[in-house]
Each structure stands twice: as C-alpha cells, then as structure tokens.
Amino acid sequence: MLELLVLLVCGSILISGVLAVLLRNMMAAMVSAGLASLFAAVSYVLLAAPDVAMAEAAIGSGLATLIFLYSIRKTGGEGLGDE
Amino acid sequence: MSELIGNIVILVGAFFLFSAGLGLLRMPDVFTRIQAGTKASTLGNILVLSGLGIHHPDWALKLLIVAYFVLMTNPLSSHALSRAAHAAGAPMVGTVVDALRDEDGIAAKESSP
Amino acid sequence: MADIILQVAIVLIFFSIVFGVVRLVIGATAVDRVVAIDMLTVVTISLVALYADISGRFVYLDVALVYGLLSFLSVLAIARFLEKGP
Numbered sequence: 250m251l252e253l254l255v256l257l258v259c260g261s262i263l264i265s266g267v268l269a270v271l272l273r274n275m276m277a278a279m280v281s282a283g284l285a286s287l288f289a290a291v292s293y294v295l296l297a298a299p300d301v302a303m304a305e306a307a308i309g310s311g312l313a314t315l316i317f318l319y320s321i322r323k324t325g326g327e328g329l330g331d332e
Numbered sequence: 333m334s335e336l337i338g339n340i341v342i343l344v345g346a347f348f349l350f351s352a353g354l355g356l357l358r359m360p361d362v363f364t365r366i367q368a369g370t371k372a373s374t375l376g377n378i379l380v381l382s383g384l385g386i387h388h389p390d391w392a393l394k395l396l397i398v399a400y401f402v403l404m405t406n407p408l409s410s411h412a413l414s415r416a417a418h419a420a421g422a423p424m425v426g427t428v429v430d431a432l433r434d435e436d437g438i439a440a441k442e443s444s445p
Numbered sequence: 446m447a448d449i450i451l452q453v454a455i456v457l458i459f460f461s462i463v464f465g466v467v468r469l470v471i472g473a474t475a476v477d478r479v480v481a482i483d484m485l486t487v488v489t490i491s492l493v494a495l496y497a498d499i500s501g502r503f504v505y506l507d508v509a510l511v512y513g514l515l516s517f518l519s520v521l522a523i524a525r526f527l528e529k530g531p
Binding site: 343374376402 | 453463497
Binding site for chain 3: 250253254257261264265268274276277280281283284287288290291294295297299302303306307310311314315318321322
C-alpha cells in the first residue's frame with residue numbers, strides 16, 4: 250500500500266517537472282513547478298521526515314511561487330499570451 | 333464502535349474527494365470545473381478531518397484549525413479564480429444569461445459619453 | 446474490517462490525485478491548471494492527515510497546517526495577477 254502511494258507521488262513529481270520544462274505559457278510552467286515541490290513534500294511525509302516536509306512546503310510551494318510571480322511581473326509578462 | 337463510525341465518515345469524505353477529481357476531469361468548461369473541484373473537495377476534506385477527530389479526540393484542536401483554514405480560504409480562492417477566468421474571456425458551454433458581462437457593458441456605456 | 450474501509454478510502458483519494466494530474470496535463474488554459482493545483486492541494490491535506498492517523502504520529506498534522514496556510518496565498522496572488530494583468 251505504502252509502496253504504491255510513494256510510486257504515485259514520485260511519478261507525479263516526474264510528470265509535473267517535465268511539464269514545467271515543456272510548457273510555453275509562463276504562468277502554467279510556474280504552477281507546475283509549485284506542484285512538483287508540493288508532491289516532493291508529500292513524499293517526505295510518507296518517508297517519515299516531517300521537518301524536511303515542512304521546510305519544503307514553506308519554501309518550495311509558497312515562497313518560490315511568489316518570487317517567480319514577482320519576477321514575471323517585473324519583466325513585463327513576456328510569454329503569457331501563447332498557450 | 334467509535335472507530336467504526338469514524339471510518340465510515342472518512343469513507344464518505346474520500347468518496348466526495350473522488351467525485352471532486354472526477355468532476356474536474358469530466359466537466360466541459362472552466363467555471364463548472366471550478367465549481368466541481370472546489371465545493372466537493374471542501375466537503376470531503378472537512379468530513380475526513382471530522383472522522384479523524386472521532387478517532388482521536390485529543391487531536392481535535394489542531395484538526396479544527398486546519399478545517400477552519402480550508403473552510404475560510406477555499407471559497408475565497410475559487411471566487412478570485414472565477415473572476416480571473418471571466419476577465420480573461422474563458423468560453424462558456426450552454427450559458428444563456430451572463431449577468432456580470434451585462435453589468436460591465438452597462439457601466440462602460442454609461443461612463444463613456 | 447476497519448483496515449479495509451481505510452484502504453478503500455486511500456484508493457479513492459489515489460484516483461482523485463490521478464484525475465487531477467491528468468487535468469493538469471491536458472488542461473486547455475492556464476486557469477484550468479491553477480484549478481487543478483487548488484484541488485490537488487486540498488486532496489493532499491486530506492491524504493497527509495489520513496496518513497497521520499494511520500501511522501499514529503501527531504507531528505504530521507503540522508505539515509497539513511502549513512499547506513493550508515501557504516497554498517491559499519499563492520493561489521490568491523496568481524488569481525489577482527491573472528485578473529488585473531502584469
């Protein structure tokens with residue numbers, strides 16, 4: 250049971266990481282990178298490391314997304330139009 | 333006995349989470365996806381957390397804080413997302429009356445002359 | 446009996462995560478993908494809390510609490526950005 254759950258979460262990390270590289274829209278790519286960090290935190294919880302998971306959730310899923318958003322806003326929003 | 337009741341509540345909550353995922357996959361346009369994905373997942377999350385509270389009554393305070401955050405923030409984010417989708421001009425399937433667009437059109441017509 | 450009910454619940458949550466990831470891959474617009482992220486965060490909070498019950502550790506609930514605080518901030522910032530423009 251636990252092995253299947255870890256496999257699903259690690260496969261989701263892989264899918265969202267590939268998607269963050271391949272997508273042309275900046276907003277969708279940034280959101281996919283945040284999702285990869287979220288699933289990484291879940292895999293840390295499943296592997297019994299809750300403190301690392303808390304740091305990953307706070308920095309990767311919260312702070313990095315806001316910093317990416319700020320930098321997209323500062324560079325004038327290039328690459329947001331095409332899908 | 334309380335363990336069986338908690339398990340059944342958790343199972344009902346997990347069914348609502350499953351229906352949230354199914355609605356997110358099968359619905360035809362953005363607004364119905366927002367409606368299915370947000371409301372069903374909020375109810376499922378609160379049912380799962382209350383089932384855990386039946387299992388462990390001493391965890392109740394932290395479970396209540398988590399449920400309070402989800403219950404306060406999830407409708408707010410769905411409202412902001414649907415306004416953003418409407419402002420971006422997302423297509424609607426089978427919508428007859430669009431009151432927000434009519435209101436904006438009237439306001440623009442009044443302010444233009 | 447009790448373990449079987451919990452395992453069925455975990456399988457249902459499993460399929461919910463699979464459907465959300467499929468919507469993230471095939472989603473037509475950026476708003477679809479943000480909606481998928483929002484739903485996946487709530488499902489993940491439920492999964493972490495359920496795993497805290499199964500393994501019997503109180504500490505895992507803190508991770509769910511941090512998620513509930515932070516995902517809301519990023520989704521709200523993204524929605525405001527999509528509505529008002531850069």
